[in-house]
Amino acid sequence: MSVQQVIHAANGVREMRWVALVITLLVAIGAGLLPFHQAQQQGRSLASHEVDVNQLDPNINAMVSELRLADMEIQLLKAASVSGSAEHWPSIAQLEAMWLSPFVRDKGWLDKGQHQWQQISPGVYQGISLSAQTYPQYLLNVSATPSQIWFRGNIGHGHEEADIKAKSASSYINVAINDNLLIKQGWQQVMGPRATK
Amino acid sequence: MKQIYLCLLFWFSLLLHSNGAIAKDKPTIGITLQPYYSYVSAIVGDTAEVLPLVVAGFNPHNYQPQPEDLARVQKMDAIVVNGIGHDDFALKVIKAAQRSDLLVIDANASVPLLSARGQSVGQGAVNPHTFMGLSATMTQVYEIANQLAAFYPSNASLYRQNARHYGQQLRTMKYQAMQALAQVDMQTIKVATTHDAYGYLLQEFGIDAPAVIEPAHGVAPSASQLQDTINQIRSSGIDVLFYELDMPNRFVTTIEQATGVKLFRFSHMTHGDYEPEKVMLEMQSNINTLIKAIHYANASAQKEAVQ
Numbered sequence: 041m042s043v044q045q046v047i048h049a050a051n052g053v054r055e056m057r058w059v060a061l062v063i064t065l066l067v068a069i070g071a072g073l074l075p076f077h078q079a080q081q082q083g084r085s086l087a088s089h090e091v092d093v094n095q096l097d098p099n100i101n102a103m104v105s106e107l108r109l110a111d112m113e114i115q116l117l118k119a120a121s122v123s124g125s126a127e128h129w130p131s132i133a134q135l136e137a138m139w140l141s142p143f144v145r146d147k148g149w150l151d152k153g154q155h156q157w158q159q160i161s162p163g164v165y166q167g168i169s170l171s172a173q174t175y176p177q178y179l180l181n182v183s184a185t186p187s188q189i190w191f192r193g194n195i196g197h198g199h200e201e202a203d204i205k206a207k208s209a210s211s212y213i214n215v216a217i218n219d220n221l222l223i224k225q226g227w228q229q230v231m232g233p234r235a236t237k
Numbered sequence: 238m239k240q241i242y243l244c245l246l247f248w249f250s251l252l253l254h255s256n257g258a259i260a261k262d263k264p265t266i267g268i269t270l271q272p273y274y275s276y277v278s279a280i281v282g283d284t285a286e287v288l289p290l291v292v293a294g295f296n297p298h299n300y301q302p303q304p305e306d307l308a309r310v311q312k313m314d315a316i317v318v319n320g321i322g323h324d325d326f327a328l329k330v331i332k333a334a335q336r337s338d339l340l341v342i343d344a345n346a347s348v349p350l351l352s353a354r355g356q357s358v359g360q361g362a363v364n365p366h367t368f369m370g371l372s373a374t375m376t377q378v379y380e381i382a383n384q385l386a387a388f389y390p391s392n393a394s395l396y397r398q399n400a401r402h403y404g405q406q407l408r409t410m411k412y413q414a415m416q417a418l419a420q421v422d423m424q425t426i427k428v429a430t431t432h433d434a435y436g437y438l439l440q441e442f443g444i445d446a447p448a449v450i451e452p453a454h455g456v457a458p459s460a461s462q463l464q465d466t467i468n469q470i471r472s473s474g475i476d477v478l479f480y481e482l483d484m485p486n487r488f489v490t491t492i493e494q495a496t497g498v499k500l501f502r503f504s505h506m507t508h509g510d511y512e513p514e515k516v517m518l519e520m521q522s523n524i525n526t527l528i529k530a531i532h533y534a535n536a537s538a539q540k541e542a543v544q
Contacts, residue, residue: 113404
């Protein structure tokens with residue numbers, strides 16, 4: 041009676057198969073667990089009229105940076121004001137006299153579109169460029185909580201521009217501002233970074 | 238003997254108590270980078286101690302946290318951070334400290350950020366050098382003042398007043414610079430930079446820097462990347478190259494020789510000692526350099542236009 045014994049060739053094939061099996065298992069486990077290792081998206085998605093501040097055109101980003109700073113300055117100025125009146129917001133002339141961008145008429149103001157600023161209702165500042173076909177118009181609403189920055193491009197042939205220039209810089213136009221009206225008129229709201237208040 | 242021991246213990250406990258009282262009366266505000274030392278010193282005046290997380294002389298571009306940093310965090314009541322990529326070492330230390338009572342002030346919470354530039358910059362990376370810009374500096378100072386005011390209401394009015402005074406000095410600096418550049422057509426100015434640190438400052442003056450030599454923040458370019466930059470500088474007609482004081486600039490001379498650009502040197506503000514006046518002095522120095530560089534680039538552009 042003969043005894044047969046199978047002897048595998050010592051060429052590493054079996055070991056290779058085991059290693060391949062372990063690698064496959066590791067990859068499969070990793071792929072299965074990957075969805076649990078994702079950072080969760082915080083906050084809500086943006087509405088159609090909202091624009092993330094990080095997605096802005098560099099020129100608009102530059103103006104938004106100045107408006108965000110102006111927002112903080114105005115809040116501090118108001119907090120320090122003696123009158124303490126809830127409706128007392130600094131005038132354009134005051135802001136210009138403080139050399140506060142984008143209201144001060146310096147080199148930056150010239151290069152960024154020579155916006156004509158007007159306080160259209162308490163705490164709401166609107167700027168329309170003298171070249172409204174080229175530069176967007178902006179709206180800073182400091183009276184909102186939190187403060188809001190809006191912009192709108194290509195506003196047509198300057199009826200609003202002429203209207204605003206005709207108004208006195210020291211008085212309010214008293215335009216009723218609400219989000220729905222702005223959205224309807226094609227304004228876009230800048231979302232983030234965090235506004236004051 | 239026993240009486241002497243009790244007496245020493247009493248005085249020791251009294252000393253500990255008095256130290257605790259001082260700490261309570263005068264909070265310790267930590268900072269991670271030199272500019273924040275200047276900001277916080279200006280805001281708090283002598284109402285708080287300002288304590289750097291890391292001793293002077295470190296390079297924030299490659300610093301690794303040390304155990305002593307952890308010990309310093311334990312002494313702080315609040316800490317002001319850049320928080321967008323220039324002090325990641327500090328965020329690691331703060332996390333390791335496990336201080337739920339520590340107020341962490343994100344100085345850039347209200348600053349609209351610029352995208353990082355460079356050949357190897359990752360998607361979504363932001364430029365963390367907000368302390369180099371005038372407006373971004375003012376926004377940070379106000380943010381810090383507002384957060385400290387909320388945390389220490391008894392000093393709120395003082396902190397906000399000091400912040401406004403600081404902002405006023407920076408606004409004056411900016412206004413004077415704008416006046417000095419009133420006759421320059423910024424559209425003709427083309428510049429390159431070694432380090433992607435000046436975007437916030439250049440943006441305020443309407444200047445774009447299309448060529449950034451470092452492929453990513455604090456990373457030296459390879460030979461091929463350097464060649465690409467040289468080609469870009471030649472093809473774009475760039476006249477001015479801004480480079481860093483206190484940082485390795487081995488490749489700057491090569492670029493100067495290959496392209497003929499004129500070199501101007503900025504301070505990064507994150508090197509050297511912690512000094513309350515550092516930001517004002519170095520910001521003014523950077524502004525003076527910028528004005529010189531713009532006038533040079535403008536003259537070069539006019540010369541080229543005539544030819």
